[in-house]
Amino acid sequence: MKPLTNEQIRAVIAKGKFRDNVFKATGIFCLALALLVIVALIADMVIKGADRFTIDFFMNFASRRAKDAGILSAWVGSLLVMLVTALAAVPLGVAAGLYLEEYAKRNWITNVIEINITNLAAVPSIVYGLLALGIFVYQFGLGQSILSAGLTLALLILPIIIVSTREAIRAIPAMIREGSMAVGATRWQTCRYHIVPYAMPGILTGVIIGLARAIGETAPIITIGALTFIAFLPPAPFMGEPAAGLFDWVMAPFTVMPIQIFNWTSRPDPAFEVNAAAAGFVLMAMVLSMNAVAIYLRYKMRKKIKW
Amino acid sequence: MFKYSKLVSALAVAGVSLFGAQAVQAQAQIVKVDGSSTVYPITEAVAEEFQKAKKNAIKVTVGISGTGGGFKKFCRDEIDISNASRPITEKEMADCKAAGVNYVEMPVAYDALTIVANPKNTFLKEVTVAEMKTLWEPAAQGKVMKWNQVNPAWPDAPVKLFGAGADSGTFEYFTEAMVGKAKSSRGDYTASEDDNVLVQGVSRDVNAIGYFGYAYYAENMAKLKGVPVVNPKTGKAVEPSAANVENGTYAPLSRPIFIYVKVKSLDKPEVKEFLEFYMKHGAKLTKEVKYVPLPAAAYTGNIDHVNKKKYGTVFGGKNEIGITIEELMKREAKM
Numbered sequence: 231m232k233p234l235t236n237e238q239i240r241a242v243i244a245k246g247k248f249r250d251n252v253f254k255a256t257g258i259f260c261l262a263l264a265l266l267v268i269v270a271l272i273a274d275m276v277i278k279g280a281d282r283f284t285i286d287f288f289m290n291f292a293s294r295r296a297k298d299a300g301i302l303s304a305w306v307g308s309l310l311v312m313l314v315t316a317l318a319a320v321p322l323g324v325a326a327g328l329y330l331e332e333y334a335k336r337n338w339i340t341n342v343i344e345i346n347i348t349n350l351a352a353v354p355s356i357v358y359g360l361l362a363l364g365i366f367v368y369q370f371g372l373g374q375s376i377l378s379a380g381l382t383l384a385l386l387i388l389p390i391i392i393v394s395t396r397e398a399i400r401a402i403p404a405m406i407r408e409g410s411m412a413v414g415a416t417r418w419q420t421c422r423y424h425i426v427p428y429a430m431p432g433i434l435t436g437v438i439i440g441l442a443r444a445i446g447e448t449a450p451i452i453t454i455g456a457l458t459f460i461a462f463l464p465p466a467p468f469m470g471e472p473a474a475g476l477f478d479w480v481m482a483p484f485t486v487m488p489i490q491i492f493n494w495t496s497r498p499d500p501a502f503e504v505n506a507a508a509a510g511f512v513l514m515a516m517v518l519s520m521n522a523v524a525i526y527l528r529y530k531m532r533k534k535i536k537w
Numbered sequence: 538m539f540k541y542s543k544l545v546s547a548l549a550v551a552g553v554s555l556f557g558a559q560a561v562q563a564q565a566q567i568v569k570v571d572g573s574s575t576v577y578p579i580t581e582a583v584a585e586e587f588q589k590a591k592k593n594a595i596k597v598t599v600g601i602s603g604t605g606g607g608f609k610k611f612c613r614d615e616i617d618i619s620n621a622s623r624p625i626t627e628k629e630m631a632d633c634k635a636a637g638v639n640y641v642e643m644p645v646a647y648d649a650l651t652i653v654a655n656p657k658n659t660f661l662k663e664v665t666v667a668e669m670k671t672l673w674e675p676a677a678q679g680k681v682m683k684w685n686q687v688n689p690a691w692p693d694a695p696v697k698l699f700g701a702g703a704d705s706g707t708f709e710y711f712t713e714a715m716v717g718k719a720k721s722s723r724g725d726y727t728a729s730e731d732d733n734v735l736v737q738g739v740s741r742d743v744n745a746i747g748y749f750g751y752a753y754y755a756e757n758m759a760k761l762k763g764v765p766v767v768n769p770k771t772g773k774a775v776e777p778s779a780a781n782v783e784n785g786t787y788a789p790l791s792r793p794i795f796i797y798v799k800v801k802s803l804d805k806p807e808v809k810e811f812l813e814f815y816m817k818h819g820a821k822l823t824k825e826v827k828y829v830p831l832p833a834a835a836y837t838g839n840i841d842h843v844n845k846k847k848y849g850t851v852f853g854g855k856n857e858i859g860i861t862i863e864e865l866m867k868r869e870a871k872m
Contacts, residue, residue: 293585294582294825294826455602459599460598461584461588462596483567483598496731496732
């Protein structure tokens with residue numbers, strides 16, 4: 231075989247570099263396209279809904295007049311439902327993920343559980359709604375309440391949290407565990423002081439992805455019977471009439487942002503489209519700010535990790 | 538280990554009893570309404586004004602789960618008032634009876650299903666029920682695709698159909714009135730539960746024709762052309778308008794819409810007050826949300842039925858096509 235001449239080598243390199251650049255350009259194009267879509271979407275909502283970005287819009291209840299209609303009951307409802315969802319799903323999901331990774335024996339039962347969790351992540355949300363209608367609303371008698379909705383969405387995002395917890399735990403080098411055990415820590419102490427803190431950034435990402443999905447869900451919430459017109463807020467802790475307890479709000483009827491938006495887009499009066507656009511932007515802002523908080527926390531926590 | 542599980546179960550019991558007790562308390566002052574999306578704008582307007590008038594001392598919630606969904610909850614004893622865009626059916630009557638739910642039927646307004654075309658459409662001056670049957674019946678699927686197949690005087694152009702989704706009361710009524718059998722329709726048309734999708738569709742296509750509730754036409758008159766429908770009784774084409782619904786000439790696409798009130802709920806002062814408010818201000822608010830109000834006597838008659846304990850329906854479980862306001866009033870009076 232004849233050795234390649236310098237020209238030939240240069241040609242091969244140039245060809246490789248050209249392909250490299252083509253791929254790079256394609257990648258940038260795809261990214262730009264995705265960004266363009268989201269920017270266009272947000273810009274469209276901002277422009278259409280510009281008239282409604284006032285304090286009143288956030289502080290008014292729904293109304294038959296587009297100008298008076300606001301999202302007070304919707305954003306309060308969405309936040310409270312998210313709170314219940316997070317309180318229910320995060321401890322359960324993290325504990326389940328931790329158990330499967332650190333405690334469970336590798337046998338067929340564990341395998342079945344694992345396969346099922348992965349499958350659950352792909353179940354359409356409406357199915358969760360039907361399940362929740364039967365179990366939470368009627369069987370447990372929780373009614374069409376914030377608690378029912380929060381638990382329903384918790385079920386929906388539980389697989390996401392479990393899977394991301396496990397991924398995060400798996401990324402921790404085995405020597406951390408071994409080191410901890412070697413100095414006499416029990417399994418629980420190892421989890422408590424090493425595994426969970428180190429896995430926290432990854433867990434947090436999963437939690438936020440889950441909550442961001444939950445906040446936009448409409449189908450299961452409609453299925454369990456969220457309302458469309460509701461011009462009062464759930465009772466605040468220790469306030470309201472008659473004097474409410476700390477947790478009275480969990481049993482209150484409610485509505486959420488996606489339902490309000492859907493209702494506005496389907497009304498005869500075109501003026502409501504402005505409200506829908508504005509509310510859409512608010513929902514978007516809620517999701518983005520949740521993501522921002524997650525990114526910030528992840529950054530702070532990563533800095534603390536010292537292997 | 539045992540200590541923990543005991544503690545957890547004690548907490549659980551305490552929690553459930555706490556929530557349970559408060560759930561009852563929280564319900565005490567709430568009037569619960571659910572059902573049809575067609576009736577929703579009226580009930581919502583009344584609820585809004587009522588809460589303002591009562592300074593929020595009484596709370597009203599209104600949901601949208603469709604006429605059928607509303608009656609399911611109503612007969613399961615979950616809500617006080619059911620919004621309905623058609624009279625209660627025989628099956629629903631049986632369900633309510635089985636659950637011991639008695640009710641007062643209250644017509645609150647009239648709606649006019651409106652056949653609409655694109656404003657640029659010049660040939661569509663009027664339509665007959667027979668023409669609509671030719672166009673919409675199941676046999677037309679895949680066959681009647683051009684305007685001149687319906688009426689030779691119309692052009693040789695494709696016809697684009699827009700209509701209500703199969704779960705809505707609008708679909709049920711339109712098919713029964715035009716095709717002759719409820720829910721019997723061709724399937725190859727753009728169907729949507731969201732009427733604004735239909736408004737957009739018809740306003741963008743010269744060859745389009747569609748149907749939906751009058752309110753959507755009234756709010757979008759600049760983008761749509763309401764097609765007069767020939768009244769089979771008089772043979773005259775009648776335009777869709779509030780006046781023509783009131784005088785009974787816009788038939789057979791005029792229909793009454795109702796609320797059904799649970800008799801048991803009438804014992805609750807807040808429900809009774811809400812109804813009195815509804816019947817007193819219903820006519821004005823109905824007009825505001827672009828429906829056709831009933832004569833004053835209809836609203837006072839509804840309250841009369843409550844006071845004289847006249848319960849049940851005047852329709853006998855059947856949906857009737859083309860009943861005019863006058864006929865409805867006579868029937869309600871006879872009850």
